[in-house]
Amino acid sequence: MSDRHIHTSLNVDVQGQGFPILALHGHPGSGRSLSVFTNHLSKRYQTFAPDLRGYGKSRWNGNFNMNDHLSDLEALLDRFKIEKCLVLGWSLGGILAMELALRLPERITGLILVATAAKPRGSHPPITWQDNLYTGVAGLVNYIKPGWQWNIETFGKRSLFRYLIQQHTSIAYNYIAKEAVPAYLQTSPAATRALYSAIQSGYNRLPDLEQIQCPSLVLAGEQDRHITVDSSLQTAQHLNNCHWQSYPNTAHLFPWEIPQVVLTDIDLWLKKYPQVIGRQ
Template identity: 65%
Template sequence: MQLNVDVSGQGYPLLCLHGHPGNAACMQVFTEKLSRRYTTIAPDLRGYGHSRTTQPFAMIDHLADLSDLLDQLNIQQCLVLGWSLGGILAMELALQQPQRIAGLMLLGTAARPRGNHPPISWQDNALTAIASLINKVAPGWQWNIDTFGQRSLYRYLIQQHTPQAYQRLANEAFPAFLQTSKPAQQALNQALRAGYNRLPDLEKIAIPSLILCGECDRHITAQASHETAQHLPHSTFKQYPQTAHLFPWEIPEGVLADLEHWLQTHF
């Protein structure tokens, strides 16, 4: 499949893979800064953003799409930054094409993803809809954050309810959610039902890897991310306190500083 892709900057190639629901725009928190030193490549995965499809597919098809994309761009080797689902695909690429992947930056992800999200009530959904619609009209409005945002499902996605984070939710997360296709949702659900677990294979990934996570992540727990780091032979692990699954939008300056330090140290 021909993926929609945003390519920015010049330098060593850095493939940036979004999560679910997401799209290339959700990775701007990384590409806006990292494209000053790297060529950042941020695709809309199949079934997300502008990479539209109505046909059913499996998670493995994402890997074929990404391999084809690298071929089209004539990229022989690259770094990969993956957030959530994107991190899982990054590990899969490293296992499938070890000669092509030079290093991994894995955020809010795990080789055996586990969550501890509480049951969702109709009130949760209603408050989230209200908070999202108001936030889309008035991004980062403190009254909406205090009145609806912190009582909605956003309370599990973020811990630091800043206007900055809510602006990202309005401008990037909300459109990405609306653009996520049913086949993409089905492909993810199928993989989760199958009990995805790549921990036994991680010892084969001999490249440097950085694993970052939020202490209060309810979608993929910090414990699951730490477990992944322990199974990767050449890993660096960091957990951010008082943050959740969307921690790059909560504390972008700190996350970017850590990414740049790791890159400068290893490459």
């Protein structure tokens, strides 16, 4: 069987120089959705932010499963000759980060897990047609005129964005306009199917987390309805050598709500654990 049937060559955004950091996006998402992290970290490190299979510019037509993402990522490390790297993952990206650490323990030096869990649980209320309508309107108007306060008040706060963010700031809406909406439009049905079949099979990696030896930083938004703060905390409690931090009055997209606070906490953790970036 030839190599290319096993993995796909992912579209990757590479920035900066230095120790490699692999940054993995959520669903829906793309490598660009991680600019809040990569623009900052690439000042000191080299960041690799791929579009996962079926997302962004990494087009994929047929069906695939979650393990295919891991094969793609392992191939990416080989392609760029990355022997060791730190992995940052947001939501689905965090699940893939933990899977990579279990699969390639000798190559993963540390984990930064953002709004994610090894046994994800949500607390999302039922979604109405009005939610979907307001979300569509808020998203489109915001795409045309990012951070417009009237749109935030009129549509944003009544839309599904009210479950994704708590602080309806123009900063958060700017990120949603530039990065969430285009990523959403580029997410393939196959990617959605792969994720939902994994969730329906009752994904749970908690019993295996003790195998992960590298330091980890787990960050969560206290009002997250997609992956609850409790399920993130449960993951943190199962990891060795883990630092846990949760942020009040924020939700699933908290890095876009309070970017400076989050980036400062990541910088402090990197300073405390220099081994994760290849320094003893």
